[in-house]
Amino acid sequence: MKEPEKLNLVKDEPWLESYAPKISDRYHRFQASLKEIENFSGSITEFARNHEFYGIHFEAWRKGWVYREWAPAAEALYFFGDFNNWDRTSHPMKKSPRGDWEIFLPFDEYKDRFVHGSKVKVHVIGANGKLDRIPAYIRRAIQDEKSHDFAGQLWFEKEFNWTDQSFSLSRSLHQPLIYECHVGMAQEKLGVGTYQEFEEITLPKIKEAGYNTIQMMAIMEHPYYGSFGYHISNFFAPTSRFGTPEELKSLVNKAHELGIAVVMDIVHSHAIKNTNEGLNEFDGSDHQYFHPGAKGYHEGWDSKVFDYAKWEVKQFLLSNIRYWLEEFHFDGFRFDGVTSIMYQHHGLFMDFDNVDLYFNSQVDEDAIVYLQLANKLIHDLKPDSLSIAEDVSGMPGLSRKIEDGGIGFDFRMAMGVPDYWIKTLKHKQDEEWDMFELWHQLSNRPAKERSICYAESHDQALVGDKTLAFRLMDKEMYFSMSVLEQNLVIDRGIALHKLIRMITLSLGGEGYLNFIGNEFGHPEWIDFPREGNNWSYQHARRQWSLIEDPLLRYGQLNAWDKEMIQLANEYDILASKPAVQLHLDPDKKILAYERAGLIFVFSFNPTASFFGFAIRVLEEGNYKILLNSDQKEFGGFERLDNKINYPTDKNQCLLAYVPNRTMMVFKKVD
Secondary structure (H helix, E strand, O other), rough: OOOOOOOHHHHHHHHHHHHHHHHHHHHHHHHHHHHHHHHHHHHHHHHOHHHHEEEEEEOOOOOOOEEEEEEOOOOOOOOOEEEHHHOOOOEEEEOOOOEEEEEEEEEHHHHHOOOOOOEEEEEEEEEEEEEEEOOOOOOOOOEEEOOOOOEEEOOOOOOOOOOOOOOHHHHHHHHOOOEEHHHHOOOEEEEEEEEHHHHHHHHHHHHHHHHOEEEEOOEEOOOOOHHHOOOOOEEEEOHHOOOHHHHHHHHHHHHHHHHOOEEEEEOOOOOOOOOOOOOOOOOOOOOEEEOOOOEEEEEEOEEOOOOOOOOOHHHHHHHHHHHHHHOOOOOEEEEEEEHHHHEEEEEEEEOOOOOOHHHHEEHHHHHHHHHHHHHHHHHHOOOOOEEEEEEOOOOOOOOOOOHHHHOOOOOEEEEEHHHHHHHHHHOOHHOOHHHHHHHHHHOOOOOOOOOOOOOHHHHHHHOEEHHHHHHOOHHHHHHHOOOOOOHHHHHHHHHHHHHHHHHHHHOOEEEEEEOOOOHOOOOOOOOOOHHOOOOOEEEEEEEOOHHHHOOOHHHHHHHHHHHHHHHHHHHOOOOOOOOOOEEEOOOEEEEEEEEEEEEEEEOOOOOOOOEEEEEEOOOOOEEEEEOOOOOHOOOOOOOOOOOOOOOOOOEEEEEEOOHHHHEEEEEEEO
């Protein structure tokens, strides 16, 4: 019998040779699942239209509103709200054989009661008792200021006038420079920021900074603000605490006008366990959307785990993807918690130090198929789109094409890099930094899988952790950031902050991410209002005024970040081939490499500077410094002159002055 042809993933990664049958089986499972969907609906895009059937809709041909809900185990459903004075029994719903419930409200009878802005719920009688729930496909949910109770809200908005038809995602796909942000904490005020404020105040800052993509957190409705938007209750509702759906659409539209792509943090890895606001036990059973029993509970996150094998769950989640892409014009998604999705152990307390862990019985193959289907749908609906996976396990083929044996993401997050920086800063003196380890951590990645590299994200900014700036400068940030004083801790911190971010951007991946405010070393952690901090917004905001004060050094870090991003944009650094190492000196702590035709030279030496330091380059000729971190406007000491010409010598070497804790970018001029 003829041996089946190997998939490209195995051809390109010989170390996966013994797992070729499992990788092939994975691909065939996807094909079978897709075929089943296509036989049922015609295509995966048609399959992902559940949100157009379930929920509340006006049907012109019937001249009225219909509300449908899938709740197969429920004994009875009653629709109620403002329209019937919250009578829980006056509007029973009818059940179909497949477990769908439906009620029709004629326009003539309800036109003055069933109106825009009014509130609704559904009363469900099931094995878990009689509970008031929010419709699963509700488009808007609001919280009562006094009782804090959530309810669905009717939102009969007018058609939004999109003006982004000419927007192209090409720059973001080519080289994503991502600004990770949170609308609520994006303003300086002591309170929750809004979509409108973000559009008017924050978007221009991002545009000026040079980033071409924003990654928006906490968009899907979540009852607890402090969850950072990761405990989702209402999957089809943009959070109302930031404003209206139209205001979110306006924000996305404006970003597109500015040439900025908008990627949404989508949370399909778990759901809130609340029965008041969420999906848990909606029809009275514990297995409607989630796995039954202990398998359906996420111990690490205190939340519920989807059953990705279930037909209705796949349709719910895939429809959710289509909804956000089409209704709000998002340009793609950063999938949260992909490690948790792919493994039955959710990656908890795992080191992933053995290849078997990627293919053993603890891998949830149904979840893998779901992720493949999700990526197939995204790119079928919107060929120019971004799908990014947050995975700490290092699953092979995560950001390879499905037909190659991969899972289909465009990019994977390089989650090991921020962990490396944290460990280095926590456990090593500056004199102990290992240049070989640094090079390996930032350059060792699958050749045909694109990575989004970052020195820190929102994870490192939360209470209980520390940002890079705070690790480097700690309490001195509160007292010694004035340009009028000299402080050794601050000088070291400023220098290393610049080097760490530049080497991460230029060496670590094919895309780059920064969390809002970290570019200028925002001095405070993130702590959302809670009982423990007396419900304060002090640490749930961004203090932009710090960079606007000429007497503070935050502006110097901000200026460096702008130059760094501008350099990446001008020379397509991250879209270029991986870096070529030119020089590594473990004792002097100097590292040099070429990428995008530029020469990057880093000195992590804490004390010593070197004159006439020889670096052999790939081409002979004359070189000049394009950028150096020791420039005064970046908080440096002006020890380098960018006007000097650097000709190569007979050995094809640059002979450069390399000051301590400084980096330089050289360009060949002739």
